[in-house]
Amino acid sequence: MTTSDAAAARGFRYYDLLVGGMVAVLLCSNLIGPAKVSAIELPWIGALSFGTGNLFFPIGYIFGDVLTEVYGYARARRAIWAGFGAMAFATVMAWAVIHMPPSEAEPFNRQLQPALALVFGGTARIALASMIGYWVGDFVNAFVMARLKLLTNGRHLWTRTIGSTIVGQACDSLTFYPIAFYGIWQSATLAKVIVFNWTMKVAVEVVLTPVTYAVVGWLKRAEGVDTFDCGTHFNPFSLRDDGQVLER
Template sequence: MFDQSIQLFFSENQNLLYFLALILDLGFTVLMYRFFGKNGLLACIVLSILLANLQGPKLTVIFGMQTSLGVIFYSSIFFATDLMSEKFGKNAADQAVMMGFSISVMVLIMLSLSLLFSPSTQDNQVFSTEVHNAFVRILDFTPRFIIGSLLAYLISQRFDVWCFHKIKAWTNGKHLWLRNNLSTMASQTIDTAIYSFVVWWGVVDLETAIELGLVKMMFKIGIAAFDTPFVYWARSWKIAGTDK
């Protein structure tokens, strides 16, 4: 897709690529909200879930630490949920969480069914077999991964919405930065703990599981702090149907 010179540049500047991907991900979410309101945020939540699951198996090294590429796209779900909470209220945010969960289950079922179709045996057999094997490699998730991902998403997201509005009530609607960061960091901790326990328990030793979880948490907390200006930027817009 990209010119070879661009690929070479970013292969040598992975940390810069990380920030670029993060800015684009958050920026696209803000723009979708600006032009499409609540529907734009719903679309971004669903899109981020799909991207996080597809990109999740891809490991990369950022700032000298190995992490899953899915952490970028998954963390932006919490940004979209907090923005939904701030602008449209708790019920709308809870509905968005459940919609994201439901779509995740439906996509999982349909993708699993697609793997049951055999590759073509006609003239393009080699090509179709290669594509089929690539699909299997990416989409054939283990039951532990599926259960861990769905449980972590549902529980942490519901907690994020609840925590966000509790802090908002305690502070009388002030200090958006506080409720955005505290609710996200707390819910991300729950998400990482559930995922690490379900997916990695018994697969790797406890020390390795904790190490993998801590690295992901470092990135997630960093992203939570990084997205705060984007939340303030989006909150300043007057969008039809918002609480304020």
């Protein structure tokens, strides 16, 4: 049993890289392709339409699962706040760049300005919904992951990676879509989109479970740590490595 101070003093070789990867996936998923709708034909089902950015967004949850499983809830919490801060900065930066007056002396601006506004000029309502949905979903995911690890005594990793994604992605979708599109889309459409996107994101988690197993196993051996959040305070607004953390 180590104290939180001893845990914080421990140096990790790969933690920062994982945080960077999680933030990169989050930003790319929200900036590249969220407004594009793709359609595919599936046997016996027919055409399915979905937001293209959703193909990659679940990878961010896998990063969150790995961070919580290996390093514990408190360190995953710091990563979630880093992602939230990056999203907030990207939103402010996009707004500032779009609203700065373009130079009339540069002819290319006539094409560039409307393109920037189209691609990065999402409404404030959608940007707010995206940040709130991410914050709620990721913290729920990390909390469920950490609690299930204690309940299973560290066994059956798949139960907590998939279980936490089921709950976290549900909270994400149930937060984002109503905030962003309630009153704009019909209620039936809103419900269908929520169910389909939740199903697709959980399916990605299930398919990539072997990859998660491999990465988690390798990281635990490389870092020499397997964190159990015994006594951790699950306050999402703290940035401290608080509570008693058992590292086996």
